[in-house]
């Protein structure tokens with residue numbers, strides 16, 4: 334195994350005469366390359382969002398990278414990018430390691446997923462977003478706070494689950510494929526919730542957040558109750574959220590309600606991380622046509638208008654409904670295109686949260702010489 338210096342020496346022997354200057358030149362080169370990588374996900378460069386742990390030269394250059402937000406699915410593309418630029422094979426290992434301190438108990442970021450009205454696919458978006466964050470290397474939990482229709486137990490196939498008490502004060506979350514899960518639906522009968530009044534409901538939901546024994550999490554995704562009433566307002570004020578994702582469908586009615594949601598979060602100063610336009614179009618497998626059943630680009634235009642990222646345009650897809658009803662997740666092989674849409678949305682959310690709070694994040698770069 335050869336060290337970083339060999340890249341400059343052109344020799345397979347460790348070059349004892351290599352200077353500090355040469356070493357730092359490669360160091361700078363790799364960092365410059367990282368700075369130029371994919372500006373859509375890494376708006377001020379991947380360099381600021383990573384720590385280069387080690388670079389070892391040999392027949393291939395081995396690079397170990399820490400990513401400071403959930404984006405590990407970029408690994409093959411980063412490796413190819415570096416290989417192309419350096420003209421040599423690169424073996425890249427990527428680990429996700431968020432630098433931020435925990436904001437709430439042992440949770441680093443709480444992300445509220447909200448919608449101005451019911452039925453637009455908020456819970457479906459929350460589950461797919463949470464799963465995509467996990468697929469990108471993060472430790473993720475999901476809290477179902479949708480008092481009017483808690484659907485996370487169904488979407489995760491946990492309908493009969495009853496969380497156990499850890500002690501007299503806290504409940505253990507359920508686990509679904511590594512997603513720590515808590516739901517108001519685990520605790521209530523179907524008819525119980527809707528009769529709750531504002532203060533009663535928001536108190537209970539805050540209790541559920543605070544009195545669940547969450548494991549160490551990078552992101553907790555909260556499926557909020559739909560709408561912009563007292564419960565939602567109180568929760569938005571009380572939950573120490575890093576940001577909110579708004580889910581809408583493209584038609585005018587839904588957009589008007591989405592705007593109300595955005596106004597609510599602006600009022601309580603929760604940053605809008607982005608907008609998901611759900612049920613954007615239907616792709617007919619038989620005629621290969623695309624039909625914009627609920628109108629075209631309404632969410633995209635709204636995102637542009639209020640200057641927040643459009644996280645994704647998710648089609649109305651049989652598989653999304655089907656896996657949801659089966660309590661399963663989209664498959665990486667069978668549902669590639671849909672997985673890619675949620676994957677990109679998750680990376681944009683993670684990226685936004687990182688850059689939003691990263692003004693003074695130190696970037697530590699260590700090059701080892703083994």
Ligand SMILES: Nc1ncnc2c1ncn2[C@@H]1O[C@H](COP(=O)(O)OP(=O)(O)OP(=O)(O)O)[C@@H](O)[C@H]1O
Nearest residue numbers: 451452453454455456457559648649650653654657
């Ligand atoms: N993109 C999509 N393609 C196909 N079906 C979808 C899509 N998004 C959501 N659905 C389906 O629409 C229904 C409502 O979705 P979901 O429960 O996520 O909405 P919601 O906004 O959370 O609703 P509520 O406000 O009632 O909680 C579900 O049956 C779900 O499977």
